[in-house]
Amino acid sequence: MKTQIVTIGNSQGIRIPKILLEQSSLNSEVELEVCNDGILIRPAKRTRDGWDAEFKLMSESDDDELLDDDLHPAFDRKKWQW
Numbered sequence: 261m262k263t264q265i266v267t268i269g270n271s272q273g274i275r276i277p278k279i280l281l282e283q284s285s286l287n288s289e290v291e292l293e294v295c296n297d298g299i300l301i302r303p304a305k306r307t308r309d310g311w312d313a314e315f316k317l318m319s320e321s322d323d324d325e326l327l328d329d330d331l332h333p334a335f336d337r338k339k340w341q342w
Contacts, residue, residue: 261280265272276286289304318324 261277263274263277265274280286284301284303286301286303290301291304293300293302315324
């Protein structure tokens, strides 16, 4: 499918036909990457996408221990009432 590069303010852009947007699951935020023969457009990843599954795997394999057991330094233990 061909389309035209159009002027949008001081930039340029392309109009993506609705059918391509629906088939590609693109929405309001995308990532762009320059490739050898063009520009790749893909849905933007959510910042913490997949963390829930990783935390679940860590828990199931008993790999979810705190790395710093001493969360409250001596100053906190003496000066604050817990």
